[in-house]
Amino acid sequence: MKAAVLNAIPGQLEIEDIEIGEPGPREVLITTKAAGLCHSDLHHMEGKYPHPCPAVLGHESAGVVEAVGSMVTYVQPDDHVITCLSAFCGHCEECLSGHMSRCELKATELVRQPGEPPRLHRQDGEVVNQFLHLSSFAEQMLIHEHALVKIDKDMPLDRASLIGCGVTTGLGAVFRTAKVMPGESTAVIGCGGIGLSAIQGARIAGANKIVAVDMIESKLELAQAMGATHIVNASDTDAVAAVKDLTNGGVHHSFEAVGAKVTAEQAFEMLRRGGQATVIGMIPVGTTVEVHGPELLDEKTLTGSNMGSNQFRTDMPRFIEMYMDGRLRLDEMISKTITLEEINAGFEDMKSGHLARSVIVF
Numbered sequence: 086m087k088a089a090v091l092n093a094i095p096g097q098l099e100i101e102d103i104e105i106g107e108p109g110p111r112e113v114l115i116t117t118k119a120a121g122l123c124h125s126d127l128h129h130m131e132g133k134y135p136h137p138c139p140a141v142l143g144h145e146s147a148g149v150v151e152a153v154g155s156m157v158t159y160v161q162p163d164d165h166v167i168t169c170l171s172a173f174c175g176h177c178e179e180c181l182s183g184h185m186s187r188c189e190l191k192a193t194e195l196v197r198q199p200g201e202p203p204r205l206h207r208q209d210g211e212v213v214n215q216f217l218h219l220s221s222f223a224e225q226m227l228i229h230e231h232a233l234v235k236i237d238k239d240m241p242l243d244r245a246s247l248i249g250c251g252v253t254t255g256l257g258a259v260f261r262t263a264k265v266m267p268g269e270s271t272a273v274i275g276c277g278g279i280g281l282s283a284i285q286g287a288r289i290a291g292a293n294k295i296v297a298v299d300m301i302e303s304k305l306e307l308a309q310a311m312g313a314t315h316i317v318n319a320s321d322t323d324a325v326a327a328v329k330d331l332t333n334g335g336v337h338h339s340f341e342a343v344g345a346k347v348t349a350e351q352a353f354e355m356l357r358r359g360g361q362a363t364v365i366g367m368i369p370v371g372t373t374v375e376v377h378g379p380e381l382l383d384e385k386t387l388t389g390s391n392m393g394s395n396q397f398r399t400d401m402p403r404f405i406e407m408y409m410d411g412r413l414r415l416d417e418m419i420s421k422t423i424t425l426e427e428i429n430a431g432f433e434d435m436k437s438g439h440l441a442r443s444v445i446v447f
């Protein structure tokens with residue numbers, strides 16, 4: 086099958102023919118129909134987060150089940166699925182307390198064990214590493230049954246793929262991590278795919294004020310279309326002062342969807358008393374975030390959110406219903422559909438910062 090392989094870090098992806106295995110007892114073979122390009126793929130290509138090479142990246146995808154292992158009962162061939170990197174074991178303390186996105190055993194239990202053949206390899210037998218249990222930049226995926234959710238066949242699979250990472254991360258940060266209440270004020274820093282999803286989450290949750298902060302005017306316009314009530318262009322304005330000004334002294338909830346020290350610190354600084362800043366973006370390894378100590382006396386909270394603290398087997402079908410009834414807007418979030426061969430150009434577009442989301446359609 087064709088796959089986009091990362092052979093060196095930092096590096097670009099190379100389209101190669103690689104081999105994929107047969108499903109083990111609890112594995113599912115999926116024909117990939119759509120895969121979104123996410124910033125976390127780029128972070129790994131650029132070496133901001135480590136990963137062994139060669140590897141097939143990609144982790145935001147939807148497809149159709151091709152074959153299932155002998156013990157799989159949840160899905161069968163022809164079922165439509167969304168994949169999720171928040172694969173869960175189902176029996177560790179985190180899973181059993183409802184925090185499957187924090188599963189402690191996924192790295193050891195949900196992968197092929199030593200002595201078993203790899204899921205992905207080259208014709209000469211060299212192992213090709215799987216990325217985040219998924220590796221979506223390929224015509225097929227071989228994944229654990231706990232890394233997918235079955236969905237309604239009426240749901241278009243290109244839209245569905247976005248729910249696999251960015252949309253769930255943004256909506257989940259609002260609904261599950263921050264638990265925004267109707268009437269509260271919010272600010273979202275960074276209006277890419279994840280920030281726009283957080284803005285939509287704040288609108289759906291019933292926030293009164295939703296201030297979108299970005300440095301690119303076209304993204305701020307899109308943010309307004311998604312539900313932002315106010316916009317702040319941080320290229321020529323002090324974002325913290327502007328947000329405080331618009332929200333009577335600070336927001337109840339801020340969301341950082343950039344992944345940088347300065348914006349994480351701004352998210353904390355723009356809070357009102359008792360407010361909570363949720364950092365969604367991936368801050369590079371080795372970076373420290375600082376807060377002004379005395380502000381902790383105002384009972385402000387700075388927290389992270391991983392994949393929107395999701396329970397994806399229940400969350401994702403709900404998000405699809407929100408799309409179907411018109412509350413969740415996904416059509417506008419796909420800025421461009423591309424082929425697998427165009428993937429490097431897609432990441433160049435992402436670096437320019439002007440597009441919300443490029444999606445590979447197979």
Ligand SMILES: [Zn+2]
Nearest residue numbers: 123125250251
């Ligand atoms: Zn992602």
Ligand SMILES: [Zn+2]
Nearest residue numbers: 174177180188
């Ligand atoms: Zn677990």
